[in-house]
Structure formats: C-alpha cells, structure tokens
Amino acid sequence: MMTMNERLDINEQAIAWVSKLLGGTGSDADKHAYADWKEKDKRHAAASHELDRLLVDFDAAGKQALEDEMVRELEAAAAEKTRRRFFAGVSSIAAAFIAAVMITITMWSPVPEAQLYQTAIGERSTVTLEDGSKVQLNTGTRISVVMQRDERHITIDGGEAFFDVTRDESRPFVVTAGKSEVRVLGTKFSVRLGASSNVISVLSGLVSVAQHQDGDGESREVARLTAGQQVVHAAAIDRAVVDDFDESSVFAWRTGKAFYSETPLAEVVTDLNRYFDDPLEIADVELASLPVSGTFNLNNQDVVIDALESAFSIMAVKRVDGVILLYARQED
Amino acid sequence: MTDARPTDTCTVLDDVARKRNVRALEKAIKANQGVLIGWLTKKLNSAADAADIAQDVYIRVYKFAAVEQIDNPQALLFKTAANLAINELKRRGRVLRRQVRTEDENMADTVEAVPCGGPTPEEVAGHRQDVIAMMAAIRQLPEKARAAFVKNRFEDKTYADIARELGVSESTVEKYMMDALKRLRARLMRKPQASVLPLPRKARRGKS
Numbered sequence: 001m002m003t004m005n006e007r008l009d010i011n012e013q014a015i016a017w018v019s020k021l022l023g024g025t026g027s028d029a030d031k032h033a034y035a036d037w038k039e040k041d042k043r044h045a046a047a048s049h050e051l052d053r054l055l056v057d058f059d060a061a062g063k064q065a066l067e068d069e070m071v072r073e074l075e076a077a078a079a080e081k082t083r084r085r086f087f088a089g090v091s092s093i094a095a096a097f098i099a100a101v102m103i104t105i106t107m108w109s110p111v112p113e114a115q116l117y118q119t120a121i122g123e124r125s126t127v128t129l130e131d132g133s134k135v136q137l138n139t140g141t142r143i144s145v146v147m148q149r150d151e152r153h154i155t156i157d158g159g160e161a162f163f164d165v166t167r168d169e170s171r172p173f174v175v176t177a178g179k180s181e182v183r184v185l186g187t188k189f190s191v192r193l194g195a196s197s198n199v200i201s202v203l204s205g206l207v208s209v210a211q212h213q214d215g216d217g218e219s220r221e222v223a224r225l226t227a228g229q230q231v232v233h234a235a236a237i238d239r240a241v242v243d244d245f246d247e248s249s250v251f252a253w254r255t256g257k258a259f260y261s262e263t264p265l266a267e268v269v270t271d272l273n274r275y276f277d278d279p280l281e282i283a284d285v286e287l288a289s290l291p292v293s294g295t296f297n298l299n300n301q302d303v304v305i306d307a308l309e310s311a312f313s314i315m316a317v318k319r320v321d322g323v324i325l326l327y328a329r330q331e332d
Numbered sequence: 333m334t335d336a337r338p339t340d341t342c343t344v345l346d347d348v349a350r351k352r353n354v355r356a357l358e359k360a361i362k363a364n365q366g367v368l369i370g371w372l373t374k375k376l377n378s379a380a381d382a383a384d385i386a387q388d389v390y391i392r393v394y395k396f397a398a399v400e401q402i403d404n405p406q407a408l409l410f411k412t413a414a415n416l417a418i419n420e421l422k423r424r425g426r427v428l429r430r431q432v433r434t435e436d437e438n439m440a441d442t443v444e445a446v447p448c449g450g451p452t453p454e455e456v457a458g459h460r461q462d463v464i465a466m467m468a469a470i471r472q473l474p475e476k477a478r479a480a481f482v483k484n485r486f487e488d489k490t491y492a493d494i495a496r497e498l499g500v501s502e503s504t505v506e507k508y509m510m511d512a513l514k515r516l517r518a519r520l521m522r523k524p525q526a527s528v529l530p531l532p533r534k535a536r537r538g539k540s
Binding site: 025074113150 | 383506
C-alpha cells in the first residue's frame with residue numbers, strides 16, 4: 001500500500017519537474033533527468049501523465065474562455081450595428097436589392113487595405129479620401145484609413161486631425177482615437193489624441209462620440225455634439241466632459257497658428273512642443289502658471305521664441321542637447 | 333464515421349439543404365462583414381492581417397456549410413473568427429518551444445474538419461461548466477501564482493519574460509508556478525468529474 005505521504009511526495013516531485021521545464025529555458029540534462037524519473041516508477045509516470053492532462057485541459061479552457069469572450073464582443077458589436085442601422089433609416093428594400101447583386105461579386109473580393117498617412121513634426125498636410133472627404137493632419141500625426149462598402153473607418157494612432165466629411169448616409173464615417181470612437185454621416189470636426197486626454201471638437205453638423213469601456217471591450221455613446229461643442233475625455237478621471245469651445249483657438253493650427261487666451265505657460269509649452277523638434281522646457285518653476293495670451297506662428301520656432309521673449313519676462317537659452325530652457329528674466 | 337458518435341446525428345446534406353445552408357451563410361457574412369473586419373482590425377492591430385483572417389474565416393465556414401447543417405450562421409461566423417484570431421495572436425506571441433509536450437496542437441482549429449463529430453448539447457453544457465470551474469480556480473490563486481501561470485500558459489511567456497515583468501528572479505517565477513500547479517491540482521484532481529474533462533471536440537476528432 002502506498003501511504004498518503006508517498007503519494008503527495010510523488011505528485012509534488014512531478015510538479016517540481018514540470019515547473020522547472022515549463023519556463024522555456026530548461027536544459028537537455030533537465031529533460032533527460034525528468035524522463036529518467038518518469039521511467040523509474042509507474043507511479044511517477046502516472047503522476048506526470050496526470051499533470052500533463054491538467055495542463056492540456058487548462059490550456060484548452062483558457063482558449064475556450066478567451067474565445068467565448070471574443071464571441072461576446074462580436075455579438076455586442078453586431079447588435080450595436082443593427083441598432084444603428086435601424087436608426088439610420090437606410091432604405092432596406094434598395095439595400096436588399098443591391099446586396100443581392102453584390103453578394104456574389106464581393107464575396108471573394110479582397111477586403112480593402114488600410115491606407116496610411118502621416119506627418120512629421122512641424123508638418124501639416126491635407127489628404128482627400130476616395131469618397132471626397134478631406135482630412136487635414138496636424139503635426140506628428142498618423143492615421144490609417146479603411147474604406148469599406150458599409151463603413152468608412154479612420155484610426156488615429158497619434159496626433160490631431162480635422163475632418164471634412166462628405167455626406168453618405170449608407171456609409172457611416174467612423175474615427176477611432178484611443179478609446180474614443182466618433183461616428184458621423186457628414187460633418188466637420190477635429191479629433192486630437194493626446195497622451196492624457198482625447199479632444200473632439202465639432203465645427204458643423206452632428207457627431208456621436210462613444211467611449212470604449214475598460215475590460216469588456218464594448219463602447220457606449222457618451223455624447224452627441226453639435227456645432228461649437230467639444231468633448232474632452234481625460235484618461236486620468238475616465239470621464240467625458242462636454243463644453244463649448246473657442247473655434248479660433250482649437251482650429252488655429254489649420255492655418256499654421258496657435259492661439260492662446262489666458263493659458264498657463266506650462267500648457268502652452270506642452271502644446272507648442274508638438275510642432276518642433278527642439279522642445280521648450282520651463283527652467284524656473286514660477287513661470288509654469290504665467291498666463292499667456294496671443295497668437296503664435298507655428299511655421300518658425302525662432303519667431304515663437306522671440307514672441308515669448310518680447311511679450312513676457314522670459315529669457316530662452318538653448319542647451320547643447322537642443323532643449324530650449326525658459327528662464328524668468330531678472331528685471332533690473 | 334467515428335466510433336464515438338452514433339450515425340443518426342450525422343446527416344449527409346442533400347443539394348437543396350446545402351444551397352439553403354450556403355445562402356443563409358452568405359446573408360450572415362454580408363450582414364456582419366463590417367463588424368468582423370472592424371473587430372479583427374482592433375484585435376490584431378493590423379488591417380492587412382484582419383483582411384487575411386476574414387478571408388480565412390469565410391473559406392472555413394463555407395467548407396463547413398457544405399457538410400453540416402448550420403442553425404445559426406452568425407454564431408458560427410463569430411466563433412470561427414474568434415478561433416482564428418486567437419491562433420493568429422498565439423502564432424505571433426509564440427516565443428517558447430514547449431518543453432513539456434502538452435498536445436496543444438489538438439486544439440488548433442475548431443472548424444476545419446468536423447463532419448458529424450460535434451458535441452451534443454449536454455456535452456457542450458458540461459464542457460462550459462468545466463471551463464468556468466477552471467477559470468474560477470485560476471482566479472482564486474494567490475496573485476503572484478496566478479500571474480505566473482496566466483502569463484506562462486495563456487500568453488506563452490518564458491520564465492525569463494515573466495521574471496522581467498514581475499521584477500523577480502527566474503527561480504522565483506518557478507516557485508510561483510509550482511505553487512499555482514499544486515493549488516490547481518489540489519482543486520481539480522479531487523473531484524474526478526471536474527478533473528478529467530477531455531474536451532469533447534478534440535476527443536473525437538481525427539479518428540474515423
């Protein structure tokens with residue numbers, strides 16, 4: 001008879017072996033030693049086999065759980081789409097007719113590739129999409145565009161872009177930026193994907209903004225914006241705040257300018273640094289809260305620095321590594 | 333026919349049924365194409381890969397439709413997409429040659445070749461219970477043991493990777509793993525019915 005202790009011992013030994021070898025770096029010697037251990041005793045082999053089964057089952061269960069979760073995500077996305085379709089009021093008869101004709105043609109046709117567009121630091125550029133929509137990219141921006149039959153999808157990987165969307169009711173225009181998703185039929189609006197917050201500002205028309213939830217991967221509508229409204233989603237508080245905004249300030253970049261009104265210098269510096277390779281840095285902490293108002297020309301950093309130096313008590317010094325330090329000028 | 337499955341559940345589709353099957357499937361594909369591509373693009377973080385996988389999904393479900401009655405085409409579509417997405421993610425993340433053979437390959441593709449071998453509804457339900465029980469067991473592990481187990485088993489990470497992520501030594505990771513295996517074994521091996529769970533699908537496959 002085997003005692004309980006012996007049995008535990010064997011199982012623990014098997015676990016110790018397997019734990020050693022699962023790490024991906026076990027030596028051949030280890031593997032041989034484990035094989036020898038298994039051969040030495042039938043009970044060893046049985047314990048080892050049992051443990052193998054357990055791992056197989058867990059691997060399978062893990063995969064199954066992940067698959068279930070993914071299917072739930074897909075079902076949620078499909079349900080959401082059906083709902084939107086319903087409200088969009090597409091002529092279903094016409095759609096069905098077109099679908100019937102298209103289905104055989106399109107079934108095996110390749111899904112459109114994503115088009116990538118990007119701008120370097122300090123660069124601005126406008127692209128016209130195949131549907132006539134125009135996208136203006138601000139400095140250091142990267143977007144990918146996938147034009148599908150039933151949806152126009154743009155993903156902003158970083159930066160800021162202004163969209164002038166050609167109206168097409170059967171083909172929603174969707175912009176994803178981080179966790180924010182913007183859905184429109186035809187409007188003018190901008191989306192900025194920031195490190196700590198996303199900002200969506202509407203110049204004309206109606207925009208639906210949804211937010212992806214942590215964990216479940218679903219998105220829910222957080223705001224409907226009309227012209228002159230903006231939603232700021234700050235990651236830190238995970239909340240979306242809707243407010244009116246100043247057009248001349250938010251869209252100033254489109255004409256190569258930055259406009260600030262009583263904005264703390266720290267924020268101004270962060271914003272300006274998007275446009276230039278050599279970053280500004282506040283060297284004297286008391287400058288951080290200095291309120292800055294005015295328009296800056298973004299095409300030339302020297303002009304920006306001159307403007308700062310002449311309008312405020314600021315002195316700029318360029319360090320060898322390129323960083324431009326801002327000091328409070330000593331008044332005498 | 334497989335010996336594990338009585339023949340009565342294994343219907344051979346006639347032409348009419350097959351056509352009806354394919355039509356239902358085409359409709360489901362049409363209705364869900366946007367959702368599928370969007371979701372795959374997000375999951376795989378690549379529109380090109382999403383397009384490839386989507387094509388693969390369509391091909392597989394079509395093959396399936398030729399041999400098996402499909403009751404819920406959308407469910408099949410989503411299940412296949414999830415399955416292929418996982419395989420793709422695994423393929424990308426595979427950094428570790430398994431040292432201990434785990435017959436993982438048997439789990440490869442759900443829909444590839446399953447004429448009349450599908451589990452019965454009872455089997456599916458029982459299998460679901462097993463999965464839920466196992467996931468619960470993992471959730472109840474101490475934090476570090478759980479982290480080591482999940483990263484190693486589900487994310488295919490080596491102890492070196494995990495050690496770096498957790499900021500501990502590799503031998504400590506090995507200890508966490510040992511702890512995890514002991515606890516999981518104790519939890520699931522006691523009750524025979526909860527432990528064995530040869531997953532129905534794979535037990536039946538490939539031996540006709």
